Amino acid sequence: MPDALKVKADGPVAFITLSRPEKRNAISPQMIDEFFAALDLVEAGPSRVAILTGEGPAFCAGMDLDYLAGVAGQSHAQNLTDARRTASLFRRLWSFGKPLIAAVNGPAIAGGCGLATLCDFTLAAENATFGYTEVRVGFMPALVSLFLERQVGEKIARDLLLTGRIVDAREAAALGLVKRVVSAEQLIPSARELASSLIAYSPGSLQATKRLMVRSSEAEIDKGIEWAIEESAAIRATTDFREGLAAFLEKRKPQWTGR
Secondary structure, three states, rough: OOOEEEEEOOEEEEEEOOOOOOHHHOOOOOHHHHHOOOOOHHHHOOOOOEEEEEOOOOOEEHHHHHHHHHOOOOOOOHHHHHHHHHHHHHHHHHOOOEEEEEOOOOOOOHHHHHHHHOOEEEEEEEEEEEEEHHHHHHOOOOHHHHHHHHHHHHHHHHHHHHHHEEEEEHHHHHOOOOEEEOOOHHHHHHHHHHHHHHHHOHHHHHHHHHHHHHHHHHHHHHHHHOOOOOOHHHHHHOOHHHHHHHHHHHHHOOOOOOO
């Protein structure tokens, strides 16, 4: 099975590239496992800054459809385990010890939008789009909601999470999701430029600052994550989740029952 991620060190900058372009870089269990390994490798290595981007026209389209098709039949225990694995990845990204830049090269949808949200800096190509679309398929953005509200405020978070609407790069910047919008050609050079500005500072100072910010809020975050894991597992057992997923896969309008 080909690697779902590529990791490359370029001097003091490490690139972590989502590498399933034929699947729009959708998140699979294999990708999650490789993500943990990549983050550990970069954090322990000499690179000072990491840049996360996607291969091909998409940044990340969310969870893999082949994987999602099997989720509806899982037991509650399996759903809890699955939700905890995703939660652990999100927390790992949030608490990553070195500066982490998302270079969003195309659509960042659902879980893919979550990945972009959890980086320290988010740069976007003009053609990038963002959306927490889970409610459209009878699911919920349980995990990312904990972090999104802290970044953009409750009112904007409610708008994005409850409507599931997709916003373009300019609106994402106006809402506070994105630091800077650039042309597609300038995305990686702009990420490198930002990385260079960070490399000019003391690595110990940057890491200590990140560690302080994590420690000041990790108790609250960890408590929220446990709630989110329970909610995420529970909703996967609902009729509406199974219907929403089936409708999405079959490209039809869902018939909601509220159960």
